[in-house]
Amino acid sequence: MTNSKYILGIFDDPDVMNSGIDMVNNAGIKIHDVYTPFPIHGLENKLVIPRSRLPIVGFCFGLLGFCTAIALITYTMGIDWPMDIGGKPYLPFPNYVPVTFELTVLFAALGMAATFFWVNRMAPGISPIIMDPRSTDDKFVVALAINQTKSEEELNQILRNAGAIEIKVKEV
Amino acid sequence: MSSHESLLREPLITGKHITYNKITEDVLKPVENAPSKEWWMGFSVALLALGIWMISSYNTFWNGLGTWGLNKTVGWAWDITNFVWWVGIGHAGTLISAILLLFRQNWRNSINRSAEAMTIFAVLCAASFIFEHMGRPWLAYWALPLPNNFGPLWVNFNSPLVWDVFAISTYFTVSLVFWYIGLIPDIATIRDRANGMRKKVYGILSFGWTGSSRQWLRFESISLILAGLSTPLVLSVHTIVSMDFATSVVPGWHTTIFPPYFVAGAIFSGFAMVQTLLIITRAVLKLEEYITIQHIDLMNRIIILTGSIVGVAYGTEFFIAWYSGVEYEQYAFINRATGPYWWAYWSMITCNVISPQLFWFKKIRTSVVATWIISIFINIGMWFERFVIIVTSLHRDYLPSSWAMYYPRWTEVGIFVGSLGIFFVLFLLFIRVLPSIAMAEVKLLLKSSSEIAKDKLRAEHAHDHSPAQETVAGKVIIATTVIHNKKDKND
Numbered sequence: 001m002t003n004s005k006y007i008l009g010i011f012d013d014p015d016v017m018n019s020g021i022d023m024v025n026n027a028g029i030k031i032h033d034v035y036t037p038f039p040i041h042g043l044e045n046k047l048v049i050p051r052s053r054l055p056i057v058g059f060c061f062g063l064l065g066f067c068t069a070i071a072l073i074t075y076t077m078g079i080d081w082p083m084d085i086g087g088k089p090y091l092p093f094p095n096y097v098p099v100t101f102e103l104t105v106l107f108a109a110l111g112m113a114a115t116f117f118w119v120n121r122m123a124p125g126i127s128p129i130i131m132d133p134r135s136t137d138d139k140f141v142v143a144l145a146i147n148q149t150k151s152e153e154e155l156n157q158i159l160r161n162a163g164a165i166e167i168k169v170k171e172v
Numbered sequence: 173m174s175s176h177e178s179l180l181r182e183p184l185i186t187g188k189h190i191t192y193n194k195i196t197e198d199v200l201k202p203v204e205n206a207p208s209k210e211w212w213m214g215f216s217v218a219l220l221a222l223g224i225w226m227i228s229s230y231n232t233f234w235n236g237l238g239t240w241g242l243n244k245t246v247g248w249a250w251d252i253t254n255f256v257w258w259v260g261i262g263h264a265g266t267l268i269s270a271i272l273l274l275f276r277q278n279w280r281n282s283i284n285r286s287a288e289a290m291t292i293f294a295v296l297c298a299a300s301f302i303f304e305h306m307g308r309p310w311l312a313y314w315a316l317p318l319p320n321n322f323g324p325l326w327v328n329f330n331s332p333l334v335w336d337v338f339a340i341s342t343y344f345t346v347s348l349v350f351w352y353i354g355l356i357p358d359i360a361t362i363r364d365r366a367n368g369m370r371k372k373v374y375g376i377l378s379f380g381w382t383g384s385s386r387q388w389l390r391f392e393s394i395s396l397i398l399a400g401l402s403t404p405l406v407l408s409v410h411t412i413v414s415m416d417f418a419t420s421v422v423p424g425w426h427t428t429i430f431p432p433y434f435v436a437g438a439i440f441s442g443f444a445m446v447q448t449l450l451i452i453t454r455a456v457l458k459l460e461e462y463i464t465i466q467h468i469d470l471m472n473r474i475i476i477l478t479g480s481i482v483g484v485a486y487g488t489e490f491f492i493a494w495y496s497g498v499e500y501e502q503y504a505f506i507n508r509a510t511g512p513y514w515w516a517y518w519s520m521i522t523c524n525v526i527s528p529q530l531f532w533f534k535k536i537r538t539s540v541v542a543t544w545i546i547s548i549f550i551n552i553g554m555w556f557e558r559f560v561i562i563v564t565s566l567h568r569d570y571l572p573s574s575w576a577m578y579y580p581r582w583t584e585v586g587i588f589v590g591s592l593g594i595f596f597v598l599f600l601l602f603i604r605v606l607p608s609i610a611m612a613e614v615k616l617l618l619k620s621s622s623e624i625a626k627d628k629l630r631a632e633h634a635h636d637h638s639p640a641q642e643t644v645a646g647k648v649i650i651a652t653t654v655i656h657n658k659k660d661k662n663d
Contacts, residue, residue, distance in 0.1 A: 014619065015619070033384045033385055033386070034384065034385045035382060035383045035384050035385075036383055036385070036388065037192060037357075037361070037383060037611075037612060037615055038357075038388075038612040038613070038615045038616045039388040039389070039391065039392050039612070039616065040385070040388070043385050043388075043389075044385065044389050047385055049385060049386055049389055051393075052389050052390045052393035052394075054390055054393045054394050054397065055393065055397050058397045058401075072317060073329050076317060076326035076327075076329070077326070077328075077329055077330075080319075080324050080326065081324050081325050081326060083328070085330065092330065095329065095330045096329055098332075098335040098338070098339065098408065098412050098415075099329055099334070099335055099338045101404070101408055102335075102338040102339050102342040102405075102408065103338065103342070105342055105346060105401050105404070105405050106342040106345060106346065108397075108401055109345070109346040109349055109350075109398060109401050110345070110346075110349065112394055112397060112398070113349045113353060113394065113398075116353065116390055116391075116394045117379065119390065120386070120387050120390060121380065122356075122379040122380050122381065122387075123379055123380065124376045124377070124379055125375075125376050125380075126379065126380030127375065127380065128380040128381065128382045129382065130364065130382060131382075133364035133365070134364070135364075135382075135383055136357065136360045136361040136363075136364045136381075136383050137192065137193060137196045137361055137364065137365065138191065138192030138193040138196065138615075
């Protein structure tokens with residue numbers, strides 16, 4: 001990603017941007033990415049982004065938490081130091097539901113959060129490529145990579161027609 | 173984006189000149205400017221209370237639990253009362269941020285951030301009482317499943333107190349993660365508007381958020397799953413807290429009604445605390461256009477519901493005590509209402525059962541002042557509820573020769589007042605350095621649920637002269653037109 005050039009179409013309305021993206025798509029131009037101040041629903045279909053697999057990750061970590069809890073409790077209460085409490089069973093599993101549940105949730109949440117940061121390349125201290133600082137406030141930025149079949153002027157024209165209020169070139 | 177909401181629904185953002193940028197400006201005003209005089213006044217009082225906490229905690233830790241008014245009959249009193257009170261308060265934040273998200277209640281968008289901050293700070297305060305009541309807090313790690321020095325003896329996973337350790341720590345951790353991930357896009361907004369040192373600090377805190385479509389997609393995905401996880405979690409936490417009592421054999425505690433009753437009470441007290449905080453916050457930070465009367469009204473409806481559940485639970489408890497035929501149980505309840513702590517019991521009934529019923533009147537429900545006053549009553553009532561459950565059950569149980577009275581000493585009162593100090597110091601710092609409203613989520617509503625969007629929609633309809641059966645973008649608008657006409661008549 002070093003030294004790539006992007007042409008940015010800056011929109012000030014999500015509806016205009018949405019129809020603008022359709023126009024860019026129809027012109028057969030690949031959109032690098034879209035930067036918005038809030039989630040725009042339906043954008044994933046236009047940009048052909050596959051569904052996030054975070055829920056699956058969450059499930060796997062939850063399962064790990066569940067197994068950890070069962071293993072911990074079975075080992076401590078049933079194998080390592082079984083306690084005779086009024087002649088009751090050593091491993092009354094209904095009693096272990098709360099801790100098992102909590103660890104399942106804890107592992108699922110933390111594992112999913114860590115994965116979220118990992119796949120988004122997010123961590124404290126990372127300095128991201130910010131296409132336009134207004135994209136976290138009130139502007140909607142559509143970024144097109146310039147090294148495409150179309151020339152810079154053509155891309156410029158397409159973005160203008162799509163309703164961009166401002167066009168700029170960004171080198172990163 | 174072009175999904176318009178019915179005109180029947182009240183707008184969630186009022187004000188005639190709201191734009192995306194104005195939302196940013198309004199919400200970030202307290203963050204980007206020097207704090208107001210009101211903020212400093214509040215902060216000074218909170219710091220004073222924090223000082224009281226330090227002195228009282230010092231006294232507790234240095235001299236031991238003997239500085240409290242506990243005796244061999246009443247071994248739990250203000251400490252656990254405060255613990256349960258604070259945990260309960262925390263629950264409303266999770267309800268707003270998680271359960272209402274699952275139910276797609278968009279009105280949560282402008283209150284979830286501060287409500288969840290409230291959750292985190294309240295759970296911190298609750299946890300502080302766990303450490304306080306241990307007497308020897310440096311041995312707190314004994315509650316964790318570590319093999320001890322005298323052989324591989326572990327914690328007892330059959331004990332609700334161990335469940336509590338897991339529940340509270342999981343609840344705190346998951347709430348913190350959920351809250352922080354939600355904050356990241358808004359922190360990035362502050363970063364992109366700031367310069368110099370501020371930019372650096374908020375840059376680190378923003379984790380390198382860019383707002384790209386993939387990030388948003390994953391953000392929404394994780395928010396929904398975390399909400400799904402937090403929902404049973406929050407219910408489990410107060411269920412487990414109630415089991416600290418319900419699995420014992422103390423009359424007045426040993427009841428199966430406790431889990432649902434405690435959860436309802438928790439949500440009830442939590443919403444009261446949200447009202448107490450937000451009514452002040454919206455006025456001081458001038459956020460009335462985002463936290464509207466409708467928000468207050470809707471929260472009051474939840475207060476009526478949960479308050480009524482609590483009222484029914486009090487009645488059921490009393491009935492079952494009689495119906496069980498167990499003399500000890502019967503005495504515990506008669507003693508609550510007519511014994512030496514009758515005033516605590518009747519304070520509880522007045523504050524929790526009677527005062528929220530006033531919200532059936534729309535005038536009261538939509539009045540800021542009345543809501544605030546009643547919310548204070550509920551906060552007090554819910555504190556008394558826990559006091560009544562804990563102290564009246566303990567002070568007279570099976571053995572009359574061991575009956576005793578409990579009176580708090582200044583150290584306990586100081587720790588409680590001080591915990592309010594911890595809470596408000598944290599909350600005031602929060603509204604000072606972080607956006608108290610989830611900007612991204614509120615911006616999401618601007619096109620569908622704001623007053624300007626609705627006015628625009630109304631104006632569009634007014635232009636269509638043919639009254640009925642007109643369709644706009646495939647949607648029948650008969651209903652909205654009728655409502656519009658009705659509204660005109662009302663005007």
